[in-house]
Each structure stands twice: as structure tokens, then as C-alpha cells.
Amino acid sequence: MTDLFLLEPEPQPAWFPFADARPISELRAGVWLVRERWEAIGEATSVAIFGPPHLHAFTEAGVPPVREPGTVDGPAIVGRSDFAPSGVQPDLGGGAARLVHEGETIGWWVPEGERWKGAAGDWPEVELDGLRLHGAYDLVSALEHFLPPDAADFTRERGDGVPDGCIVIGDPADVIILGGGVEAGTVFDVRQGPVVVEQHAYVMSGSRLEGPVYVGPGTQVLGGAIRASVLGPRCKVRGEVSAAVFLGYSNKAHEGYVGHSVIGRWVNLGAGTTTSDLKNTYGPVRLRLPSGTAETGRQFLGSLIADHAKTAIGTQLDTGTVVGVGANLFGASRSPKQVPPFAWGDTRERLTREAFLTIAERVMPRRGVTVSDEVRGMLGAIYDHATSPIRS
Numbered sequence: 001m002t003d004l005f006l007l008e009p010e011p012q013p014a015w016f017p018f019a020d021a022r023p024i025s026e027l028r029a030g031v032w033l034v035r036e037r038w039e040a041i042g043e044a045t046s047v048a049i050f051g052p053p054h055l056h057a058f059t060e061a062g063v064p065p066v067r068e069p070g071t072v073d074g075p076a077i078v079g080r081s082d083f084a085p086s087g088v089q090p091d092l093g094g095g096a097a098r099l100v101h102e103g104e105t106i107g108w109w110v111p112e113g114e115r116w117k118g119a120a121g122d123w124p125e126v127e128l129d130g131l132r133l134h135g136a137y138d139l140v141s142a143l144e145h146f147l148p149p150d151a152a153d154f155t156r157e158r159g160d161g162v163p164d165g166c167i168v169i170g171d172p173a174d175v176i177i178l179g180g181g182v183e184a185g186t187v188f189d190v191r192q193g194p195v196v197v198e199q200h201a202y203v204m205s206g207s208r209l210e211g212p213v214y215v216g217p218g219t220q221v222l223g224g225a226i227r228a229s230v231l232g233p234r235c236k237v238r239g240e241v242s243a244a245v246f247l248g249y250s251n252k253a254h255e256g257y258v259g260h261s262v263i264g265r266w267v268n269l270g271a272g273t274t275t276s277d278l279k280n281t282y283g284p285v286r287l288r289l290p291s292g293t294a295e296t297g298r299q300f301l302g303s304l305i306a307d308h309a310k311t312a313i314g315t316q317l318d319t320g321t322v323v324g325v326g327a328n329l330f331g332a333s334r335s336p337k338q339v340p341p342f343a344w345g346d347t348r349e350r351l352t353r354e355a356f357l358t359i360a361e362r363v364m365p366r367r368g369v370t371v372s373d374e375v376r377g378m379l380g381a382i383y384d385h386a387t388s389p390i391r392s
Contacts, residue, residue, distance in 0.1 A: 003076040004044035006035055007069065007107075008051035013289040014135030017306035018264060020341055020386040021325040023049050023058065023066060027139055027262075028245050029084035029131065030146025031196075031214045031230055035063075038079040038107075041089050041128070049081070054385035057378040071117050074110035083107065084142055085130040087149070097126040104132065136304050136322075137287065137296040139262045143245050147230060151194040151212035154178075162188070174211065192228070219246075222253060232265075234367045243277075243300070247307075249367050254313075261302035264325075266363060269305075270313040277302035277319060285320040288338035296320070306341070308360065325386050326356050341386035353383045 006025040009015065018027055025035040035046055050069035051058075058066045072078055079085075079099070083106035090099065092109045098120060099107035106128060110116045131138075131145050159176040162168055165184025168175055174190035180197035185205030188195050193212030197203060203221040210227035219231045222238035229241050232248030239252060242259040246252075250263050254271035261275050277300050279285065285301040287294040303321040311317075312330035323329065324341030331346030342351040360379055361371045369375075 001075075002042050002044040003047045003072070004035075004038055004042055005047055005072050005076060005078045006038065006049045006051075006064075006081045007078055008049060008055075008066075009080070009082045011052055012135075013291045014137075014294055016136065016289050017304060017322055017324045017341070018136050018262075019052075020054075021264065021307040021382050022060075023051050023055055023063075024081040024133070025049055026060065026063060027136075028230055028232065028247055029133065029139065029142035031150035032146075034081055034084050034133075037085045037087065037130070038077065040087055041085040042077040042079075043089075044077050047076075054381055057374070057381040059374045059378050071115055072110055074114045074116075075112045076110045076116070077107060078110065078116055079107040082133045083128075083130055084133060084146070085128060086146070087153075088129045090126050090128050092126060096120070096123045098123040099128045100125045101128050101130060101132060106130070106132065135294060135296075136262065137285075137294070137298060137301055139245060140243065140260050140298065140301060143228075143230060143243060147212045147214070147228065148193050151196055151214060154196045155194055170211075180215065198233075216248065224255070244302070249364075249369070259302045260298075260300040261304065263303075263305050264307035264309065266308045266360070267305050268310045268363075270311045270315060272314045273311045273317070274315075275302035275317045275321070279319050287320050287322055289322065290338070290340070308356070308363075309339075311335075325382060326351055342383065350387065353380065353387075356383055 046064040048064050049066045051066040055066045096114045097109040098105050154176045162172050162175050163182050167187045170190035174194040175188045177197045179199030180201035182203045183205040186203050187208040189210040195209045195211045195213045197215045198217040200218045201215045206223040207221045208225045214230045216233040218234040220236045224239040226241045229244045231246045234249045235246050236251045236253045239255040240257045244258050244261045246263045247265045249265045250267040252269040256273045258275050260277040285296050285298050301320050303317045305323040306325040308326045309323045310328050314333050315329050316334045321337050323339040326342040327339045329335045344351050
């Protein structure tokens with residue numbers, strides 16, 4: 001069995017707002033988490049994530065512990081979290097190797113009997129197919145790059161068939177229902193790619209799913225048009241969603257448009273919350289970050305919303321809005337383009353640590369997640385890091 005170790009990038013503004021609350025390896029690049037993409041190409045089991053101190057208390061089902069980087073004994077793969085493999089398994093051979101993509105080292109193969117101690121720049125090169133991620137905004141590019149082949153892979157599965165009373169535009173074989181429920185009156189448009197509905201998911205009448213679309217386990221689609229998007233586990237989604245990633249356990253249960261956006265875990269979008277994803281000039285989107293700006297090079301980019309953030313009804317989010325972990329948006333209908341972590345409405349106040357923990361203790365059990373001492377410790381560490389004077 002091959003072990004997998006994920007190497008997080010050095011802290012940098014480009015990964016705001018998500019890096020405050022979770023490892024980069026636990027973000028979605030297409031249907032799958034970055035970690036899951038590395039596990040697939042190495043047929044490996046994740047052992048640890050080498051990451052920053054504020055995430056050493058990170059705990060989530062299925063996620064290995066986060067700790068300081070150390071030596072690695074083979075057989076193992078060490079993969080960078082800011083690279084998402086495509087799924088094509090490399091020919092690793094018998095000797096130690098540096099995994100490279102377009103001339104850049106993005107990982108290492110450590111065979112049995114070898115030890116990885118760091119860069120290992122003299123190891124032979126093996127090319128690995130995939131996508132280099134330069135910041136949080138590239139998760140939208142990863143969605144566009146990986147979702148079509150990821151969804152197509154599911155057509156190998158024997159699904160449950162399309163329920164009576166549904167409308168399919170395209171080949172019915174591209175509707176893959178894997179134990180989910182679908183009401184009559186649902187429209188599947190699979191001309192541009194398959195639609196996948198995972199186990200225990202539920203799609204209500206009045207929904208239009210335009211592939212490629214992935215509806216994760218336990219997620220409820222409550223109506224509206226969903227196109228070219230990934231909805232992670234245990235979400236509730238209604239309204240118009242286009243080219244968006246929901247990491248999981250988040251609510252968008254009302255009308256409103258979310259496009260070319262990434263929505264973290266435990267986010268609640270109030271009724272009518274709407275993102276803009278195209279500037280009036282049709283020019284490239286620039287992000288405002290805590291330490292300056294970032295040029296994304298993208299024409300279409302909506303909002304990047306970190307874990308545990310919440311918006312009031314009628315919130316309007318400009319093109320390229322970045323919302324920090326735990327922020328609460330209310331008061332002004334149009335938010336600033338960069339919202340600090342744990343912001344409290346349009347005041348200059350900040351949500352307190354104890355209030356954040358109290359809210360989490362109310363919210364998380366609603367999705368069957370117990371707020372244990374370990375989870376409280378993780379949330380407290382996230383709050384302390386995101387509100388530290390160095391970050392302010």
C-alpha cells in the first residue's frame with residue numbers, strides 16, 4: 001500500500017479566503033477534492049497533510065491529520081496541494097522520482113527503501129498531467145477543466161434509470177442516478193455533459209439540471225436551473241447556479257443567482273443573494289485581498305466565500321467579491337468587494353469568538369455533525385488565526 005502526504009503551499013494572499021479555515025487539499029478541483037485526485041493517481045491512502053500551525057487542529061471526516069512537514073519513508077507519494085492531477089496514472093517505475101508538470105516540481109515518488117527529506121532536486125523527472133492552481137480563483141478554472149471528464153467517468157456506472165415523468169434532452173444514458181431521488185417534472189439537459197445524482201440526494205420537480213452537473217450525496221436541489229456545477233454533500237440549493245462549486249454542507253435554499261463562484265462549507269446564503277460574475281467592461285477580474293490585489297486573468301468570476309460565512313436576504317455581491325471565514329453580511333444590500341473574516345454586518349465590529357462557537361454549535365448538528373471538543377478546538381484555532389493582529 002502506498003502512503004500519500006499532501007504538502008500545503010506557503011501561506012500567501014492568493015489562497016484567501018479559504019486557507020484561513022481549511023487545507024488547500026480539502027478544496028474541490030472538479031468533482032473531487034485535490035486530496036482525492038492525488039489518492040486516485042497513486043492508488044494511495046492519505047496519511048498526513050503537511051500544513052501551517054493554525055490548521056494542526058483541523059478535523060473533518062475522512063481527512064488525515066495536519067502537521068509540520070517531516071521526512072517520508074517509501075513507498076509513498078508526496079504531492080503538492082496546489083496541483084490537481086488529472087487522473088492519468090504516471091509510469092513511476094522502480095526508482096525515486098520527481099513528479100513535474102510543465103517543468104515545475106509538483107510532487108515526489110518515494111519507493112520502498114528510499115526517504116524523502118525535502119526538495120530532492122536531483123531525482124529523475126516523471127511528467128504528471130493535471131492543473132497547477134495559483135490561488136482560490138483557479139478553483140473555477142479547475143471546475144471548467146475537470147468537471148466534463150469527471151462527470152463522463154460516471155457513465156460507466158449502472159444507474160437507476162430516469163424516473164417516469166422526467167424530461168431528458170439528449171441521451172438518457174447520460175443521466176446517472178446512483179440511489180438518489182428525483183421527482184417527476186425534473187428536466188435533464190445532457191447535451192453538453194452528463195448529470196450525476198448521488199445516493200440520498202433529492203431533486204424536486206421544477207429543477208432543470210444542465211450537464212455537466214454533479215449532485216453530491218445527501219444534497220437537495222429544490223428547484224431552478226443548475227448548470228455546469230458541482231454541489232458537494234449535504235447542501236440545499238435553489239435558484240440559478242452556473243459554473244459554481246459548493247464544497248458541501250451549505251445552504252442556498254432560495255432564489256438568487258450564483259455564478260462562477262466557490263462556496264465553502266457551512267455557508268448560508270440568504271434569500272435573493274446574488275453574485276455578479278462579469279464586469280460591465282467585460283475585462284479581466286481583479287481581486288481585493290487583505291494585502292493588496294490579485295490579477296486573476298479571468299473574464300468570468302463571481303464570489304469566493306469562505307466557510308461559515310452568511311449573507312442576509314437581498315445581498316448583492318459584486319464581480320470578484322471575496323468573503324472571509326465566519327463573516328456575516330447584513331445592513332447594506334451591496335457588500336464591499338473584500339469582507340474581512342468574522343465581519344459583523346456593515347459595522348466595524350467583529351463577531352466574537354464565543355458567538356462564533358455558539359452559532360457553529362447550533363448549525364453543524366443540523367447536518368448530523370457533532371461539535372465535539374476537537375471540533376471546538378479547530379474552530380477556535382481558525383478564529384484566533386484569522387483575527388490575529390498580524391492578519392488585521
